[in-house]
Amino acid sequence: MIQIEEILARVEKPSRYTGGEWGMVKKDWTKAQVRVALAFPDLYEVGQSHLGLRLLYDQINQHPDYLAERVYAPWIDLEDELRKAAKPLFSLESRRSLAEFDLVGFTLQYELSYTNILNMMDLGGIPLAARERGSEHPLLIAGGPGAYNPEPIAEFFDLFFLGEGEEAILEILAVLARAKRAGLSKAQVKKELSKIPGVYVPEFYEVSYHQDGTLAGIRAAEGVPVRVTKRIVADLEQCPIPEQQIVPFTDIVHDRIMLELFRGCTRGCRFCQAGMIYRPVRERSVPTLEKALDKLLKQTGYGEVSLTSLSSSDYSEIRQLVARLMDCYSAEHVNISLPSLRIDAFPADLAERFQGGRKSSLTFAPEAGTERMRRVINKGVTREDMLSAAEAAFRGGWQRLKLYFMMGLPTETDEDIIGIAELAREVLNLGKGIWKQRPHAVQVSVSVSVFVPKPHTPFQWRPQLSLEEVERRQRLLADHLKGRGLELHWHDARTSWLEGVFARGDRRLAAVVKTAWELGCRFDGWAEHFRFDLWLEAFRRSGLEPDFYANRQRSYTEILPWDHLDAGVCKEFLQDEDRRAEAGLLTPDCRQAACSACGVCPGLQVRPSLAGGEGRG
Amino acid sequence: MVDYRLRYSKQGELRFISHLDLVRGFERILRRAGLPVAYSEGYNPHPKLGFGPALPLGVESVAEYLDMEFTRSVDPEEIIARLNHVMPPGLRALELVEAARKLKPLTAVINCAVYRYEGLAAGQDDPERIRREVERLWKQDTLLVTRKAKGGGTKNLNVRGFLKNWQWLEQPGSGPVLCLETVIGNQGTIRPDEFLRLFAVPIDTPRIIRTDLWVDDGINRVSPLALCR
Numbered sequence: 001m002i003q004i005e006e007i008l009a010r011v012e013k014p015s016r017y018t019g020g021e022w023g024m025v026k027k028d029w030t031k032a033q034v035r036v037a038l039a040f041p042d043l044y045e046v047g048q049s050h051l052g053l054r055l056l057y058d059q060i061n062q063h064p065d066y067l068a069e070r071v072y073a074p075w076i077d078l079e080d081e082l083r084k085a086a087k088p089l090f091s092l093e094s095r096r097s098l099a100e101f102d103l104v105g106f107t108l109q110y111e112l113s114y115t116n117i118l119n120m121m122d123l124g125g126i127p128l129a130a131r132e133r134g135s136e137h138p139l140l141i142a143g144g145p146g147a148y149n150p151e152p153i154a155e156f157f158d159l160f161f162l163g164e165g166e167e168a169i170l171e172i173l174a175v176l177a178r179a180k181r182a183g184l185s186k187a188q189v190k191k192e193l194s195k196i197p198g199v200y201v202p203e204f205y206e207v208s209y210h211q212d213g214t215l216a217g218i219r220a221a222e223g224v225p226v227r228v229t230k231r232i233v234a235d236l237e238q239c240p241i242p243e244q245q246i247v248p249f250t251d252i253v254h255d256r257i258m259l260e261l262f263r264g265c266t267r268g269c270r271f272c273q274a275g276m277i278y279r280p281v282r283e284r285s286v287p288t289l290e291k292a293l294d295k296l297l298k299q300t301g302y303g304e305v306s307l308t309s310l311s312s313s314d315y316s317e318i319r320q321l322v323a324r325l326m327d328c329y330s331a332e333h334v335n336i337s338l339p340s341l342r343i344d345a346f347p348a349d350l351a352e353r354f355q356g357g358r359k360s361s362l363t364f365a366p367e368a369g370t371e372r373m374r375r376v377i378n379k380g381v382t383r384e385d386m387l388s389a390a391e392a393a394f395r396g397g398w399q400r401l402k403l404y405f406m407m408g409l410p411t412e413t414d415e416d417i418i419g420i421a422e423l424a425r426e427v428l429n430l431g432k433g434i435w436k437q438r439p440h441a442v443q444v445s446v447s448v449s450v451f452v453p454k455p456h457t458p459f460q461w462r463p464q465l466s467l468e469e470v471e472r473r474q475r476l477l478a479d480h481l482k483g484r485g486l487e488l489h490w491h492d493a494r495t496s497w498l499e500g501v502f503a504r505g506d507r508r509l510a511a512v513v514k515t516a517w518e519l520g521c522r523f524d525g526w527a528e529h530f531r532f533d534l535w536l537e538a539f540r541r542s543g544l545e546p547d548f549y550a551n552r553q554r555s556y557t558e559i560l561p562w563d564h565l566d567a568g569v570c571k572e573f574l575q576d577e578d579r580r581a582e583a584g585l586l587t588p589d590c591r592q593a594a595c596s597a598c599g600v601c602p603g604l605q606v607r608p609s610l611a612g613g614e615g616r617g
Numbered sequence: 618m619v620d621y622r623l624r625y626s627k628q629g630e631l632r633f634i635s636h637l638d639l640v641r642g643f644e645r646i647l648r649r650a651g652l653p654v655a656y657s658e659g660y661n662p663h664p665k666l667g668f669g670p671a672l673p674l675g676v677e678s679v680a681e682y683l684d685m686e687f688t689r690s691v692d693p694e695e696i697i698a699r700l701n702h703v704m705p706p707g708l709r710a711l712e713l714v715e716a717a718r719k720l721k722p723l724t725a726v727i728n729c730a731v732y733r734y735e736g737l738a739a740g741q742d743d744p745e746r747i748r749r750e751v752e753r754l755w756k757q758d759t760l761l762v763t764r765k766a767k768g769g770g771t772k773n774l775n776v777r778g779f780l781k782n783w784q785w786l787e788q789p790g791s792g793p794v795l796c797l798e799t800v801i802g803n804q805g806t807i808r809p810d811e812f813l814r815l816f817a818v819p820i821d822t823p824r825i826i827r828t829d830l831w832v833d834d835g836i837n838r839v840s841p842l843a844l845c846r
């Protein structure tokens with residue numbers, strides 16, 4: 001056990017690092033056959049909010065022979081203290097160094113956490129490059145959405161896992177337990193693990209490049225699958241919802257019970273990676289959810305529940321569920337919420353029930369300013385839909401609406417940018433008309449992020465907007481969006497650009513990540529720590545051209561760095577969707593209309609399943 | 618409605634949990650315990666709990682108090698048992714009294730806090746020097762500490778008036794212990810760590826424990842629990 005008491009007394013928010021929360025599982029270190037560190041490359045407040053980690057923590061610790069402990073990124077102050085005292089980064093439960101575990105699993109939630117991953121490995125006493133690690137070091141694995149193109153950090157990991165890990169993690173640990181008893185070498189263990197569907201061992205795949213920097217080929221070693229296919233839990237009804245959850249002392253980002261209604265989303269928004277990689281839709285039934293929630297409320301004492309999913313209001317029995325939960329728990333002062341209350345998908349009367357009478361603000365996500373642009377991204381919401389939803393909200397008592405947009409979507413013109421301002425103004429005027437007595441209380445806030453093309457989406461071949469062009473369009477929008485009651489918020493275009501470079505990057509970028517970390521980059525997703533200058537320096541030193549990754553149009557025939565990784569959605573479907581985008585054609589949701597042949601269901605031998613029982617065949 | 622006053626301890630690593638976090642934590646503890654806490658009315662109902670003076674971060678305590686309002690009466694023994702069943706390690710319910718009358722808030726009545734410093738002189742060859750330093754401090758009329766001012770910046774404050782008493786206890790085997798009695802409450806206070814910063818001689822980082830909170834009328838001092846009877 002690593003002694004850190006003295007240090008804790010000096011750092012900000014020490015309860016980030018103490019552990020000891022209600023619901024924490026601390027097992028006997030010496031009795032566990034395989035010890036897993038679940039690492040999240042950001043602060044406790046962020047990582048502890050992550051649902052996937054909660055599921056794995058529960059799944060592993062339920063097993064008598066395995067143990068899982070949590071490790072989060074130390075804030076700058078703790079890092080300094082640890083380095084000064086030459087102490088390693090430690091797990092919250094047993095306060096063991098990262099290096100003492102058999103398996104260290106990182107969650108790849110966003111690209112801007114890559115330097116934190118290296119920093120945590122380094123602080124944990126683990127050599128960064130997989131090839132520098134021997135059998136005395138833990139195996140490093142990573143999962144999460146980032147694992148669908150992990151190439152920029154491939155050289156730091158032994159394994160990646162594609163898809164939903166609840167079932168596979170036990171298979172992986174069983175192999176590790178056996179390997180430990182048999183004294184297998186690291187190479188043998190990796191070979192064994194590569195046989196588990198969903199497990200990707202990057203060193204078994206050799207990548208070659210053309211002169212122009214594009215990929216010439218990805219060659220799988222003998223005996224490993226040419227393509228690694230994602231794993232999913234086919235029947236979510238049979239997949240237990242944890243009956244325990246940790247209740248943190250300190251206020252975390254999602255400080256509540258997260259009840260997962262369903263997985264997958266087939267609305268088919270063409271920019272959305274989650275909508276592609278988590279297919280198909282699999283819903284849990286109302287009784288299952290009710291039963292699980294009842295147990296969780298009793299165990300945690302939480303008075304807040306969030307109904308979590310990619311788009312919770314799409315849950316086929318949302319009205320029944322909400323009604324049931326409100327009936328059961330409103331007398332017990334349990335607050336039930338949807339993660340983001342999106343009125344475009346949600347009638348105002350229901351929204352009102354959620355807010356418990358409080359009418360702070362409502363969020364819409366039109367994503368694009370014109371109807372043409374929305375057809376391109378397959379978000380078939382019309383101007384009339386928007387306005388009538390906004391009207392319902394204003395009449396329902398809300399005065400402040402938030403509108404989310406993206407800038408830089410494929411085929412976007414200045415007209416589409418101005419369209420954002422026009423839509424916002426229309427909504428504002430509508431509100432003022434309804435709130436005649438207090439028109440100045442009506443507020444419309446517009447939030448615009450820069451579109452980042454992601455792998456495994458129809459737009460994976462498209463260029464991202466250059467930084468100069470983003471600036472020009474931002475100025476254009478700002479010029480048109482002026483006036484009382486209108487507010488405009490940006491996301492930092494430079495972080496989106498960096499995200500774009502790594503989202504579709506190849507293995508050569510590992511050098512850039514490493515150099516940036518050495519130069520001092522940490523917590524790149526945190527505005528106060530983002531050092532764009534250092535990143536540019538890292539690119540300069542590597543000799544790699546970042547625009548090659550972010551801002552280049554790729555051809556359909558180009559070999560993409562993630563072509564050997566299979567998210568279930570086939571390339572033909574993605575290309576077809578890209579062409580339909582160009583033509584402004586909508587593709588309907590397979591929950592309501594015919595199957596659009598994305599390939600997931602036949603490929604994984606699953607089918608969509610809805611709570612009411614009618615799934616599509 | 619029934620009012621209860623609880624004494625509890627907050628020890629070990631729970632000293633790193635802030636007062637605000639503890640307040641939120643107690644709401645959840647009471648829910649887990651399944652105790653019939655009364656809630657306020659309105660859009661945003663919250664449990665009717667009344668905490669004593671905040672315990673500074675890094676300080677342990679065996680004398681924290683909490684007032685709770687229940688919708689019906691529950692046997693005190695049972696309340697303590699149920700609380701201890703669902704409290705995280707480091708928190709312990711110790712004593713509980715049902716209020717026989719309407720209680721004034723804890724923060725309005727508690728005016729004296731006692732802290733115990735252990736291990737101040739753990740690595741010192743001359744522990745007596747620390748005792749002499751306390752004596753020296755006691756003789757001053759003005760002892761200034763710097764605090765953050767409300768509107769930003771800092772201000773100096775004379776805290777001499779908040780120091781009431783001290784005791785130096787020689788503990789066989791574990792080195793001397795300093796007990797410090799301070800004013801707390803509406804009139805102001807000196808935090809136990811602020812007191813250490815006044816020292817002009819080197820000390821070791823001690824373990825600090827709040828051992829008592831008193832209601833002192835100048836003649837008698839009683840425990841906040843005694844006011845319930």
Ligand code: SF4
Binds near residue numbers: 281591
């Ligand atoms: S294969 Fe068809 S039914 Fe299955 S998710 Fe794709 S579009 Fe929907």
